[in-house]
Amino acid sequence: MDPHHEPHSHEIDAHTGIATTGHEWDGIRELNTPLPRWWLGIFYATIVWSIGYWIVYPSWPLISGATRGVIGYATRAAIADDMAELQARRASQAAGLTQASLEQIKADPNLFRIAMAQGKAAFGDNCVACHGVGGAGGKGFPNLNDDDWLWGGTPDAIQQTLQHGIRVATDSDTRISQMPAFGRDGILKRDEIVAVANHVRALAGLPTDAKADLARGRQIFADTCAACHGPQGKGNQEMGAPNLTDAITLYGMDLPTITETITNGRGGVMPAWGPRLDPTTIKALTVYVHSLGGGQ
Amino acid sequence: MSIRSAGDSEMSVSEADDLPLFAPSKKVYPQSVSGPFRRLKWGLLVVCLAIYYLLPFLRWDRGPNLPDQAILLDLAHNRFYFFFIEIWPQEVYYFTGLLVLAAFVLFLMNAVAGRIWCGYLCPQTVWTDLFLAVERAFEGDRRERMQRDDAPWSADKLWRKGAKHLVWLMIAWWTGGAWVLYFADAPTLVRQLATLTAPGMAYVWIGILTFTTYALAGHMREQVCKFMCPWPRIQAALTDDEALNVTYRYDRGEPRVSVKQAARLRAAGQPAGDCVDCRQCIAVCPTGIDIRDGAQLDCIQCGLCIDACDTVMDKIGRPARLIGYDTEANLKRRQDGLAPVYRPLRLRTAIYAALILLVGGAMLYQLATRSTVGISVLHERTPLFVRLHDGSLRNAYTVRLLNKRPETRPFALSVAGLPGIGVEAVGVRATADFRPVIDVDPDSSREVRVLVTVPPGTPLEQSQVITFTASDLFAGEVVRTQDHFIAP
Numbered sequence: 001m002d003p004h005h006e007p008h009s010h011e012i013d014a015h016t017g018i019a020t021t022g023h024e025w026d027g028i029r030e031l032n033t034p035l036p037r038w039w040l041g042i043f044y045a046t047i048v049w050s051i052g053y054w055i056v057y058p059s060w061p062l063i064s065g066a067t068r069g070v071i072g073y074a075t076r077a078a079i080a081d082d083m084a085e086l087q088a089r090r091a092s093q094a095a096g097l098t099q100a101s102l103e104q105i106k107a108d109p110n111l112f113r114i115a116m117a118q119g120k121a122a123f124g125d126n127c128v129a130c131h132g133v134g135g136a137g138g139k140g141f142p143n144l145n146d147d148d149w150l151w152g153g154t155p156d157a158i159q160q161t162l163q164h165g166i167r168v169a170t171d172s173d174t175r176i177s178q179m180p181a182f183g184r185d186g187i188l189k190r191d192e193i194v195a196v197a198n199h200v201r202a203l204a205g206l207p208t209d210a211k212a213d214l215a216r217g218r219q220i221f222a223d224t225c226a227a228c229h230g231p232q233g234k235g236n237q238e239m240g241a242p243n244l245t246d247a248i249t250l251y252g253m254d255l256p257t258i259t260e261t262i263t264n265g266r267g268g269v270m271p272a273w274g275p276r277l278d279p280t281t282i283k284a285l286t287v288y289v290h291s292l293g294g295g296q
Numbered sequence: 297m298s299i300r301s302a303g304d305s306e307m308s309v310s311e312a313d314d315l316p317l318f319a320p321s322k323k324v325y326p327q328s329v330s331g332p333f334r335r336l337k338w339g340l341l342v343v344c345l346a347i348y349y350l351l352p353f354l355r356w357d358r359g360p361n362l363p364d365q366a367i368l369l370d371l372a373h374n375r376f377y378f379f380f381i382e383i384w385p386q387e388v389y390y391f392t393g394l395l396v397l398a399a400f401v402l403f404l405m406n407a408v409a410g411r412i413w414c415g416y417l418c419p420q421t422v423w424t425d426l427f428l429a430v431e432r433a434f435e436g437d438r439r440e441r442m443q444r445d446d447a448p449w450s451a452d453k454l455w456r457k458g459a460k461h462l463v464w465l466m467i468a469w470w471t472g473g474a475w476v477l478y479f480a481d482a483p484t485l486v487r488q489l490a491t492l493t494a495p496g497m498a499y500v501w502i503g504i505l506t507f508t509t510y511a512l513a514g515h516m517r518e519q520v521c522k523f524m525c526p527w528p529r530i531q532a533a534l535t536d537d538e539a540l541n542v543t544y545r546y547d548r549g550e551p552r553v554s555v556k557q558a559a560r561l562r563a564a565g566q567p568a569g570d571c572v573d574c575r576q577c578i579a580v581c582p583t584g585i586d587i588r589d590g591a592q593l594d595c596i597q598c599g600l601c602i603d604a605c606d607t608v609m610d611k612i613g614r615p616a617r618l619i620g621y622d623t624e625a626n627l628k629r630r631q632d633g634l635a636p637v638y639r640p641l642r643l644r645t646a647i648y649a650a651l652i653l654l655v656g657g658a659m660l661y662q663l664a665t666r667s668t669v670g671i672s673v674l675h676e677r678t679p680l681f682v683r684l685h686d687g688s689l690r691n692a693y694t695v696r697l698l699n700k701r702p703e704t705r706p707f708a709l710s711v712a713g714l715p716g717i718g719v720e721a722v723g724v725r726a727t728a729d730f731r732p733v734i735d736v737d738p739d740s741s742r743e744v745r746v747l748v749t750v751p752p753g754t755p756l757e758q759s760q761v762i763t764f765t766a767s768d769l770f771a772g773e774v775v776r777t778q779d780h781f782i783a784p
Binding site (some may be wrong): 014106112116145148229237243246247248292294 | 519677679683687692723725752
């Protein structure tokens, strides 16, 4: 084909009967095949749709915010509506929980099932950060599956702890006690701490250091520690004083850890959930925690 | 390939390469026909539609706690009811078995007599037949429809087309309407639909089914079989020379000549076939093909061309079944002057029949001997084990008990495998012989947290197998499963 010949843009291709675009490369001409009509129809329909969308929904960005749209839709309001709907749907089941006592909930299989489900969900949302999934706990964070309780494992005691927390400065009903920092505050000397630490291990039935002065340790324990932990080290749940003689420990029963505990004291905290969660949720959480395995 | 000079570029390549790659399909105007195959198809159409529309209303008494609908896919409660069978979601393999069985039945049908499914039973064929009957009622037969489609729009054309589409849409709506009845209590849902109080999902599904029925049976018809359905391709690989298929007997039909010329040729002692080339077989074909071209993908083997051809043969006084059910092998035998032989019992039909018996038997056995109780145990992972204050060791499990009977059943749970092992179910107070007794509601499952404790001093490895046993205290049915007891 003559390279100087520019085909007219509306030239009709003889073979297909379709107009060409006027583009030509090495004798190959490009057909101006029209878009399928169904495709074009949908394309125009989306444009028309978008105009309606601009009017109805928030769309155009402005300097602070965006156009509001005539129906006043907002994702934040939609979430609030969804949450309100969820509360309303739960209401019929939650009503039973709200009115029933902890004892009644435990006795009624249906209420128990609802409380467990709600409690499990609430535990996952609020408690696992410290107590771990399933309440497995960790160093300094009690395992809620075992049967050793610092502040009591009855349903009422658990509810009290949940409601008011532990060592919460702003709550007058909070659980509070203080393990003094015997070493840091200079109440006990270093060798005294070592002696009493060995005595604590002896109380728990654990082997002690051969050079330890156990008699001295026993004396120091009776003078200094027994007030809270009891003469046999069995603890006191009224004061949140742990039982030192059983197989369960919160921080560890090896000599360095006991020494550290006596030297610096301990004082773990737990938030008061009363101001954050509604009473029904606290009740459900109480049932759930009590049912993990250690409830009394 | 040789290198062409620039001057050759104008030269046309081969004829076949020049043809357009896409040929728009021609609209098919199937002509009405009467005969035994048409009557058979009408009969099957009535039977199939009656089953489809009436089955949801069939009742089946299952006692007070269960629905009384014979066939019900209760998605809300995760149950499938089929007469005396009740299937739970975890038994979905019965559906798999059913599909496998259906596939083998299809294979067997195909090996014996071709695409019986396509020609007579496929919903696409049944509904297309129904829609074609409506089309004929409003727009007349083939010739009339073709003429009207060519003619410009008129009041007559408008009302006929409009009425046809309206009736089509009504049928399509009822198709969707019957579909949803399989998923809820049919009489209740019908009442709800009539008073516009049915669940929104019901309307959505009716809408979807209305659209697909209207589009597939009204507008796409044979295109579904030709371009969308995988079965023609699969069956082409499954068929053999001994399978009965709708076949044109070219040994008898060729050469095609008119009646008068056939008389002339035969008088002169020259060959003349029975086919008079009247093209009736093409006119009645719902997929618009020429059966005389031989076996082909587009043929759904509905047998209507047999009726059409027999009608013509009867008129001109020639023997029937120039087109009929026959085999490729017989065509060859006839050409060689041999008598036709029909062999429905062949290796492949025997294998298919054996497979059907095997799969069907296995499913029946499984169904007859299946347990009405189930247990599954999940070991708690956080924590894997708990040391109690007295030094004993505890593992927690989530135990789920299934009760597939329509009455409440008490199950006593026990655990064995370690000395002094103790079991406790959280929230369960009843016991029998120190075993917790868990009541499970009719036709449901119950999950309980189970605590298994081993006394201090028990020699333990890191992991040991223990056995959970649930025994129905009344019926005595026992179910067991194993899990591990984990120690430090």
